[in-house]
Amino acid sequence: MLSANLNKYHTQIFFFLSLIFYFLNFNLNDKYISIICFFLISTIGVSHGALDNLKGIRLLKKFKIKNNFPFYLSYIAIAFVVVLLWLILPMITLLLFLIVASFHFGKEDNVFVQRKNIKFLEFLLFLKGSLVISAPLYFHADQTIEIFEILDVNISYINSNLLLGVIILSLASNYFINKDFLLSFLDSISIVLLNYTFSPLIAFTIYFCFLHSVRHSFSLIFEINIKNFKKGSIKFLKLALPLTIITCVVFLLSVYFLNHFYLLDSAILKVVFIGLASLTFPHILLEYLLEKNDKKS
Secondary structure (H helix, E strand, O other): HHHHHHHHHHHHHHHHHHHHHHHHHHOOOOOOHHHHHHHHHHHHHHHHHHHHHHHHHHHHHOOOOOHHHHHHHHHHHHHHHHHHHHHHHHHHHHHHHHHHHHHHHHHHHHOEEEEOOOOOHHHHHHHHHHHHHHHHHHHHHHHHHHHHHHHOOOOOOOOOOHHEEEEHHHHHHHHHOOHHHHHHHHHHHHHHHHHHHOHHHHHHHHHHHHHHHHHHHHHHHHHOOOOHHHHHHHHHHHHHHHHHHHHHHHHHHHHHHHHOOOOOHHHHHHHHHHHHHHHHHHHHHHHHHHHHHHHHH
16 A cells, blocks of 8 residues: 555656646756766666666576576676677667667556556557657657767658657557556656657656656565565665666766767767666566566466
């Protein structure tokens, strides 16, 4: 009950703030905004995956493997392979990342009571999460295409009518997935408002850090201590801090290195999106393997 109420209030507060941003039409196009977004993503944003080491250890125990080294090696190897693939095949890697990320966002943000016996659930969750990708492309096509070009992906044309159709389908998917359609729908409207109001990087940062990451962190906190949210939060912060710091340092070093070859804003965008892609694939694979093995046990 506490978890449900917390997600409910979080959705309402996030929607209310998105509405305020929309009506006040804040101008956040400051020269330091990309740096601020970078630090938010590399700290608050990535922190929701900072317990993957503990989840990996739990997964190894299911396979009766006592040595934790195979998990760390596999996780890091997958991340490096994603970066390498992006350098070799940027278009294909970006496309795969957007597909996987859309499903991940839809699944992880779907925290309200789900309807029973839903047909094509995976596809509906993909549609729900695809709003994070389609909204910036629709409202700020030129800026989004510019980001793709910085990521070495050239897109010459985007069909705005097709994007609008995807956005409508994404909004409609909430009705078929959740019993409490309104709360789920508010999340999607918040994403639309953010992308209408802000540039793609700012909109993504606010969504990724303060909706997606915070929401996933809530679930981890309740896994740690379902009865006492305060104690669970303190323990979560202690457990998440080491990997969050390591990730942030790696991101910072990457920006420092790339800044020798690219402008600072371009270096930041490369590290943010390619870095997130390299972490997303092993993170999702780990979640999938845990979920699959939990069902068996």
